[in-house]
Amino acid sequence: MSVLFQTVINTGRLYSLRKTLNASSYCKCVTVRRFSDVPSKFKTFDEVVTQRRQEARRSIVVQVNSDSSFKELYSYCSKYASVSGVHHYKNNAEEHFMLIEFGSEENLKDVLRSCSSHHKDLDVMALQSPFLWFRAVSGKKEILTVPDDKSLLITNGTLPVDEDQLFAELLACETVSDQIQTLYDKTMLNDLGIRLRYMVARQLEIMFDSLYANIAVRPFGSSVNGFGRIGCDLDLVLTNVLTEELSDPEKRLVYQEKKCEGGRSPWQRHMELVGELLELRVPGVTRVQRILHARVPIVKYAHDLAGLDVDLCYSNMSGIYMSELLWLFGSLDPRVRPLTFAVRRWAQTVGLTNPHPGRWITNFPLTLMVLFFLQQKTKDGFVLPSFKYLIRKAEKDDIKLAEDNVNCTFLRDLNKLPTESYAQSSSNLQSLLLQFFEFYSQFDFNDKAISINEGTPVRKPNALPLYIVNPLEQALNVSRNVSYEECERLRTEVRNAAWQLESSSEGSKGDDWGLLGLLERRTTRGLKKLLRVGNSHRLVSVKDLFNEKEDDKQDSLRSKLQRLTKTDKEVDQSVKEMKVAMIKEERKEQKLKFKNSQVANEVYRIRRDKIV
Template identity: 75%
Template sequence: MFVLFQTVINTGKHYSFRKILNAPLPSCKCLLNRNISDAPKKFITFDEVVAQRRAEAQRSLVVQVNSESSFNELYGYCSRYASINGIHHYKNNGGEHFMLIEFASEDNLKDILRSCGSHHKDLDVMALQSPFLWFRAVANKKEKFTVPETQLINKDGTLPVNEDTLFEQLSHCKTVSDQIQVLYEHTMLNDLGVRLRYMVARQLETIMESLYANMAVRPFGSSVNGFGKMGCDLDLVLTNELTQEMTDPNKRLVYQEKKCEGGRSPWQRHMELMGELIELRVPGATRVQRILNARVPIVKYAHELSGVDCDLCYSNMSGVYMSELLWLYGSLDPRVRPLTFVIRRWAQTVGLTNPHPGRWITNFPLTLMVLFFLQQKTKDGFVLPPLKFMSKIATKDDIRIAEDYVNCTFVRDLNRLPPESYGQSQSNLQTLLLQFFEFYSQFDFQDKAISINEGAPVRKPNNLPLYIVNPIEQALNVSRNVSFEECERLKMEVRNAAWQLESCTEGDRTDDWGLLGLIEKRTTRGLKKLLRVGNSHRLVSVKDLFNEEDTSDKRLSKKSDKESAKVAQTVKVEKKEQKIKFKNTTIANEVYRIRRDKIV
């Protein structure tokens, strides 16, 4: 259930960071204040969520169809063999149509798989079973099916929201808090996106389960930690951990096993094998790349049937536990994820983050910066507890040791957290966003490091420009790649964002009011300001600026036929010679988009 915040914003002529922060608490539909006497909130564990998603994938199929109109025929055909829970529709990057079908049980899925037809005999392929199928058209007259008992759950379920549509919705929000919540709800990874990512993991398990004992392919990263957005990449880890039952010394019959030989590490050789199998045996896998000399060897590939880019590694459980930690923090308070989303979007807009690796900050350190800020104690309390507190109350059931003996022990059941240990701040999203910018505009990056383990600044162990402690492997700096110039630009941008946010929430509403002034590209925002006439806040029509046909017609109507012909010929020559020139293609594209969408 989403929480919407409605705030009352005071207006004034003078700007100061403290004006909004020190204002009395605005009226809200839902206050997030927690008292010690309140009934504890019921949380579900990360393992329960993963088990639920894996169970959904084990009783689901992805079927390629002709279009969304194939729903009735596909439902009628599959309902002959099994009970159907629901069907989702989406299109991949190539515009092909697919439907994800969830059946009532795994036995129903097996019945469907037994009814699948044979492979083409005239194609040079090796037969295999996979949860990705296609719905073949009938050769003769089409069969008649009964009307489905259910409707298609969604159409184009993985299609990201249109940017112009999103900005229009944000402009109609009453408060900045509402804008942040709307941005989060429209850009977060939805249910179908998560289902598809678990289906990709299930496909690898089905194909490779005969190669490893107790094999599992687990998604981790943004796909499962609750901070993923639509279209995010899929990180996968292949594990084949031996259970205590499998290593029981009382069992006298033991499997013969193959030892890894050669100069390279076993992980590199395993990932080299995985790359070959994915390239040869996984339907939909293309553009396979093997990156074997990295600290964690991975295989990158694109999955065309789901439209997802994948990174597969071997036995990297520390990444899974990091995803679990972020998921727990995001579940503690409903403001954590929306605030993180808007800060990530702001960083992308001002160019602090980049889709390609380099000397700039990435989304993961930014997320840790948000969590660290929410751990700070203010006059009205704090939002999140430090990691050391969550590790302190952990029990023996919470003990997790990853590869290289990395300790990943912290409380897994959030219901054991005392109510007074989190969610004490009553600040709404707008106030938290402004406080975030103000906090880091005054933070001592030169001498202090950011650590969510301590929940307070710690002394930097070296002179790197930006130091953010890895919560799992505390000897590592997750921002060690950030250059001095990028760190200075980060400090400058948070100061600018604080002023921008406060100035955009005061006075009359304009096109860059509230959140729009932070997340809209500067080229678009600057062009709109240039097209305004004086202080009227009206935008001059592009037609009025560059098209003189209407005014010319009015002049022609007042002249004689002879004079009109001369004027028309002159205007025609001037238009032919005069061409609109823009500074660059970006501004030109924005002008054409504004003209097309009738923004001005």
């Protein structure tokens, strides 16, 4: 049962139920179970992480010839242990892999004991790892026995969604709210993607077991905070886990420790060693880069077997607690994550974000902007509480300190939140997206800062163009890199998006209605507009222009165009003139990109021929 209906039952406010039932799109979003929905009982972030780590402890990843190897692999592994499920995926090199989860960790150990060593003629030091490969059978093949109810749970599970297929599904949606939810469902990081990320972390833990007695490798960032998309990078952190067994004062025998000496930070020394081990000992690791002089030293590498780009750092607990905070906010209401995905995708389309670091805004500040907007109290209510409210509700077990004594104390168990403290607004996703653009088109970026701690705008402490407060370290600005030009462009783009969304949602559904008008790149949309005849949303076909008949051989090309434009008389004349003006403006902007007009005309001709 969703949070909305749980709230209605617990508070007895039947008028909220009637009010919500009028919002058909939101009802569909709530009543149809999706991954972003909140269950009747909240799970804590630690419970989710523990579950994923346990799954990784009883799983292996096996390289196979193709997805048709399932029966043979399942039959072989079931000899040694019970198989719970098998997932298939392909890496960037189009190699096939299967992630196999066994019934227990002991089952996995039985399977690993059955593994053979490397080729005898190769001088390779064997390393126990959850990443394996399935050798071809020698001699006569066995008869395969696979139960009828056993099959691959997913095939090619990490393949990103095809853009053309995604746009076709968005075009077929009934409402903008359905479009936003579909975008989230099709691009979110799925179960197999999360499993693979914990398998990469588990692989490092196994390697470090012989070096450290209390080491743990934990994913953080978009991989675990609920806002990750398919193919996102993996952020890992090496942490020291002080177990009760290690900290027992009754035990008199204590491990000797090696103290780090020298001028460089111990973190840099550790990460330098880690980089060497990754290059020499970890299967699948390539392109290792050491960035040791940053504020947080990291090692970047690619994991070819999992098809992931990885950033590994040491003792960055504040990153884990930030991931936990974002996960909690995303779990409070089923509309938070789909709305954030829509805003992020829009920002990528208009060029506000960039995969390379620079003077532009990134996804993390954008996510905080969405959360801040959802904290605003309107006549329809609010969606999320402020962060300081979660801090006030914190209990003794919630007290956490990160490195440099950063206070990361806030309520971890969302079941202890009063139901009236969240999900009070009944606005659907379409209304929330439009309100988001309208809110920031009127926001005073010159004097005000964005702070999810307060839930209301606060005065900027300095003259930086964009100030978004870091929730855990409030003296830091997470958008300090954003330039004045980019901040001004942000203002312009949110105003344009508000106008585009409102105008495209009215009237008939064309090929850029609703969310499509925000997600389609401006250059492509401009070319389509140039080729449209009037406002009929129909591309001119060369065949239509030059297919002469007996009765119109004398007609000129101009008369044919005039005849074709008479298909949309219902369009208002003012709207038509406005679109023509926008087309001319876009053509001017495009031509400025070419110094040679002859080259520009040739490029436009080639693009036009491809679309036609």
